[in-house]
Amino acid sequence: MTTPDARELDGLGALVRAVPDYPTPGVTFRDITPLLADAVAFNGAVDSLADLVAHHGPVDTVAGMEARGFVLGAALAVRLGVGFVPLRKAGKLPPPVESVTYDLEYGSATLEVRTGTVSPGSRVLIVDDVLATGGTAAAAVSLVGACGGDVVGAAFLLELDGLGGRDALSGLVVDSLLTVGS
Ligand SMILES: O=P(O)(O)OC[C@H]1O[C@H](OP(=O)(O)OP(=O)(O)O)[C@H](O)[C@@H]1O
Ligand SMILES: Nc1ncnc2[nH]cnc12
Numbered sequence: 277m278t279t280p281d282a283r284e285l286d287g288l289g290a291l292v293r294a295v296p297d298y299p300t301p302g303v304t305f306r307d308i309t310p311l312l313a314d315a316v317a318f319n320g321a322v323d324s325l326a327d328l329v330a331h332h333g334p335v336d337t338v339a340g341m342e343a344r345g346f347v348l349g350a351a352l353a354v355r356l357g358v359g360f361v362p363l364r365k366a367g368k369l370p371p372p373v374e375s376v377t378y379d380l381e382y383g384s385a386t387l388e389v390r391t392g393t394v395s396p397g398s399r400v401l402i403v404d405d406v407l408a409t410g411g412t413a414a415a416a417v418s419l420v421g422a423c424g425g426d427v428v429g430a431a432f433l434l435e436l437d438g439l440g441g442r443d444a445l446s447g448l449v450v451d452s453l454l455t456v457g458s
Pocket of ligand 2: 380
């Protein structure tokens, strides 16, 4: 594993495309697909995320939110040698499920987890690509908590500054590899 220096972080940041007025006017969408498509950058980002969360000590599970959280969460789970729990959008998982509805920067959504996937008392790390308002991550925290999981923290590839994400997750340890203004 490697700790990225400022130059490496700048390199990763340069592979996140800013798309003005998408998906709604006034929102600048941060598109991580160029970073994911670059083998060196994607590998480096996963290594750096693993370093960033090492202070938690061992975790039992990574939980990631559909859809972009699956990409980074599953890759990080493999790198950490732990299992992955998918937190899915409504109606995708067969019952029984636990569910929670939340607001987004551009709408609202429901997250679900299959009952029994999170072991009670297990140490769970929440992972997603972007922290914006924190609504998705807060929903993930409450979903995993409702299953009896012990959420040790949340980690993101990219934090959008100024949208209140950290405030929405107050009391939780939040790690972000990159930060940009919203
Ligand atoms: O902090 P928040 O304001 O909740 O926003 C962050 C969430 O928004 C995006 O997901 P989105 O719901 O757009 O779904 P996608 O991953 O399927 O594109 C992103 O991947 C995060 O999950
Ligand atoms: N501005 C944004 N760009 C990418 N993903 C997001 N999720 C919520 N807000 C976002």
